[in-house]
Amino acid sequence: MSQSPCPLYRVENGVAVITLSQPPVNPLSHAVRSAIVEGVDRAHTDVAVRAIVIVGAGRYFSAGADMREFGTPAATQEPTLSTVLRILDDTSKPVIAAIEGVAMGGGLELALACHYRVAQAGTQVALPEVKRGILPGAGGTQRLPRLLGVEAALDMIVTGKTVTAAALGAPLFDRVVDGEVLSAALALAQEVADSRPLPRVRDRQVKLPGADAFFQHARRIVQARSPNLPAPLKCVDAVAAALEPFDIGLPKERAMFVELSRSREARALQHGFFAEREAPKIPALPAGTQARDVQAGAVIGAGTMGGGIAMNFANAGIPVWLRETSQEALDRGLGIIRRNYEASAKKGRLTDAQVEQRMALIRPTLQYADIAQADVVIEAVFEDWGVKETVFRTLDEVMKPGAILATNTSTLDVNRIAAFTRRPQDVVGLHFFSPANVMRLLEVVQGAATAPDVIATAMALAKRFSKVGVLSGVCDGFIGNRMLDRYIRQAHFLLEEGALPEQVDRALEKFGMAMGPCRMNDMVGNDIGWAIRKRRYVEYPDQAFARVADPLCEAGRLGQKAGKGWYRYEPGKRDPIPDPEVRALIEAYSAQHGITRRRISDQEIVERTVFALVNEGARLLEEGIAQRASDLDAVFLTGYGFPAFRGGPMHYAESVGLFNVLRTIRGYAARGVGGGAFWTPAPLLERCVSEGRGFADLT
């Protein structure tokens, strides 16, 4: 645990200052909780102390629970946060929280249990527990409504959103200051040192005329917004309990917290959270591997992907050259980037000055010579071997020694691309997802020769881009698209066997996918999958393919861009409308191929598509393409709209039970549905079941 130079306890002019000290964000670890109790006890026995100030070391108050303690005995070891807050409540000397930087979750609950709060105006305040599938369990749902009013408190608790201290103001914060917060808190401490009775938040009463109707309405809204999640509804119930006396409401909150903590959804959300944190860690890198310095970047190609990638550099404050083949292409690319930034400015996410700063960091050029000094260059040109070869041979000629040469290819072999250069150790895949300035996933593709420090640099860059970097080996489709291919194949097999696009999409959207597979096909363009399938038919003659999308493409139904695909679309609209022509086309396909169509249940749709992801995921683990099962979850959570409350496909499989997954897969193989041979179980899955272990235990 890192130690801070700040003393944890000192006395200044009769005011005890207790410092929360676990840099950088002072989570409420066992050590920090203990230090608070120790400080309060000392202050209590010291007759010279008239008031207590609690402040965070550095420029942060507290970010709440210590994630490193999660699942360890330290998390529940006394003093727990609830104990600490009860002690603060019972203190006979005034306690003032001096808040700046962040006061999140338990950090805010701590501040709420103090008698007075002084905050710096820009402090970020939130109770984000709902995002982890739980609710604030240390009085947050009871105290916040007492200070903020029911409506505003409920909004914060149910959404988990972050608000600034300035926006919240009084009476939540007794003082909101622009300057130094500790001196303001010390000044307030002198003023209130002898003031009695102490203003305890628990003693305030919450009043809400028409409370029953209000909470019924809130429950309806919350349920409509997140039908699959129990936490938001419990948040409403907990806030409703704040209308009762504190000693009745608090245990109610506690009981709901405990119940939610054990829920499948909370476990899945927490798994996803840790999967993202774990992904960038690469144990196989030699100890002490240092990332290379990246001060300037370059992007080749200002098309759909190149423009978004250049924005990542600019957003991170890194100057970036953007190279195109013609002034026209360059102007078009820059125009789109500017419009993107201006749209963000319109929504208030950027100031006009920031738009200009970012645009100034993007340096358009037609010359390779200009980019030679970039530390990393990312190629995003056409997906064509000839073009890629020319680009990489040129980069090899012009780039300075030690520059990282990255490709954004989605389907081509990174090793073959590396072989176009005399420095394959510097070549890596950086697979962004569209729109590259928005999507949080970045697959870092390690070629056979890629140097460890190049991988470390790629991961560091992902972090600077605020993305989740996930390591993948080289294979067709890398992690995400290879798994997705199996999912889409099953979706198409289901169409051949009896389902319709709207049923497949509805079943998977009900399961929680952001978008069903047929809608996704239409959005991306059916021609993309068609081109890849045609290649795969030749490359993998032994594999089972569903070909029902081929006649769809032959009929010009390429998706939204054509106004028709699996659905039809009104001009300029994106709402999918089921189309009898598609039904006829699918039914004709089934008849032609001698497939007797049958009624297919939603359960079968979900199991076949999702278990296809799981089985292929197990193969990726076995082949060493992916480092760990949770990386596969991170990929699907951040790149493919897999429902966060299900924790990703591999976690979902474990929550269903791997035995059940395997049994179902074997059942499909035995019935010969979905391409029969497709359903050969991954040996790793079989091994997990026979040894009674999870994916994480065997990889």
Ligand code: NAI
């Ligand atoms: P795009 O067609 O929108 O853009 C390609 C751009 O590269 C064009 O503006 C073209 O003028 C430019 N270009 C071609 N040769 C060039 C050269 N020698 N020097 C400089 N610029 C050159 O293509 P898109 O969609 O941006 O794809 C680019 C790459 O990203 C491909 O490898 C693709 O597989 C990959 N990718 C695409 C995704 C997508 O959703 N579109 C997702 C992930 C990867």
